[in-house]
Amino acid sequence: MNKIIYADNAATTPIDADALELMFDLQKNLYANPSAAYKLSRPLKKILHESREKIAACINAAPNEIIFTSCGTESDNWAIKSAVLSNLREVLSNLREQPNIITSAVEHKAILNSCAAMEKLGCTVTKLAVDKSGAVNPAELQEKILPQTKIISVMLAHNEVGTIQPVKALAEISHAAGKIFHTDAVQAVGHIPVDVKDLNVDMLSASAHKFNGPKGIGFIYIRAGLKILPYIDGGAQEFSRRAGTENVPAVAAMALALEKNCRDIEINAAKTSDCAKILIDTLKKSNVDFIINGGENRLPGHLSLSFKNGDGETIMHRLDLKNICVSTGSACNSRQVQISHVLQALSVNPNYIRGTVRITFGRENSYEDAEIIGKQLIKCIA
Ligand code: PLP
Numbered sequence: 001m002n003k004i005i006y007a008d009n010a011a012t013t014p015i016d017a018d019a020l021e022l023m024f025d026l027q028k029n030l031y032a033n034p035s036a037a038y039k040l041s042r043p044l045k046k047i048l049h050e051s052r053e054k055i056a057a058c059i060n061a062a063p064n065e066i067i068f069t070s071c072g073t074e075s076d077n078w079a080i081k082s083a084v085l086s087n088l089r090e091v092l093s094n095l096r097e098q099p100n101i102i103t104s105a106v107e108h109k110a111i112l113n114s115c116a117a118m119e120k121l122g123c124t125v126t127k128l129a130v131d132k133s134g135a136v137n138p139a140e141l142q143e144k145i146l147p148q149t150k151i152i153s154v155m156l157a158h159n160e161v162g163t164i165q166p167v168k169a170l171a172e173i174s175h176a177a178g179k180i181f182h183t184d185a186v187q188a189v190g191h192i193p194v195d196v197k198d199l200n201v202d203m204l205s206a207s208a209h210k211f212n213g214p215k216g217i218g219f220i221y222i223r224a225g226l227k228i229l230p231y232i233d234g235g236a237q238e239f240s241r242r243a244g245t246e247n248v249p250a251v252a253a254m255a256l257a258l259e260k261n262c263r264d265i266e267i268n269a270a271k272t273s274d275c276a277k278i279l280i281d282t283l284k285k286s287n288v289d290f291i292i293n294g295g296e297n298r299l300p301g302h303l304s305l306s307f308k309n310g311d312g313e314t315i316m317h318r319l320d321l322k323n324i325c326v327s328t329g330s331a332c333n334s335r336q337v338q339i340s341h342v343l344q345a346l347s348v349n350p351n352y353i354r355g356t357v358r359i360t361f362g363r364e365n366s367y368e369d370a371e372i373i374g375k376q377l378i379k380c381i382a
Helices: 017-029 039-059 072-085 088-093 109-120 138-144 167-176 248-263 265-284 312-321 341-345 367-381
Strands: 066-069 100-104 124-128 149-153 180-184 203-207 218-222 290-293 302-307 356-360
Touching (some): 066 072, 072 088, 100 109, 167 180, 248 265
Parallel strands (some): 149 180
Antiparallel strands (some): 066 218
């Protein structure tokens, strides 16, 4: 088979070779339970501690503010659901006021369906609109906050269109109203600088497989002092905040992958941005009619392109026949033929909306990959 060109890095990234080696090595050689008291488990405790320190340093947090989870989805569920449940006593004492959650119309399903689950339990959910670039307007948040709002959650960078949200301004408004602010930073961590103190967020979700770490591991940042119920109850792991025996090999691999990506963040961003530019320049040299979604302030190397009168599914399958991997929307809903809630919220021109594909470059892509994708896209559209 010819070489595969993988350009779907927002869906997942290839695992870093050093992280993989470390994970295998630990899985094979350090199998003790990190909670055990004998000396065999001591190195595991140390690895957990050091990994927490490394991850904390990457986002300017304190180590005890990092809690390991199984994925970004778990971190998101924890933030939304526990923010409401942590206030249950207050909620029950005032049954006339349904607890409210504020989020945006373009969140990932991990947030939207967590909100929907809380809606079934009696919460109200307010979804902030977005402009054509996919960005929310902080002034709308200011208007929509209610006394009974328990949490505000807006993602840092968008998984379909790459838009970077004004999270710092949103957090400021939330705090001025005395509310908890969470951000889903699954697409941002390891790709753009993330500083939790500067952003002033209370909680932040991240997932290792989006930054060249292994699948099935992630973390949540919870600001020191924030009272939030555990989402998974059981043993005393993770400062008694997230029960379950820690996956130490995956945690160590996640920390190493994040450390490497943060070290090279500017180099990788420059390279993936150049790949995106080469692809766009290649398309512009032809008479293919397309638009770029997501405005100017986007993740590096992230392209959501809509082709006039095109069909995203067909383009994706034709590229697949040429060993090129891209997606039509977010990976989680690539089997659905409906137009994504995100493109609808952005009011993408109806003549273009069906012809949308997402091409997301990663650190492993070359300029040649970008040119080949551009040329193959031109052939598909023709
Ligand atoms: N949030 C965003 C913005 C995502 O892009 C994703 C994955 O696509 C998730 C959450 C879910 O992360 P995970 O796959 O680790 O559960």
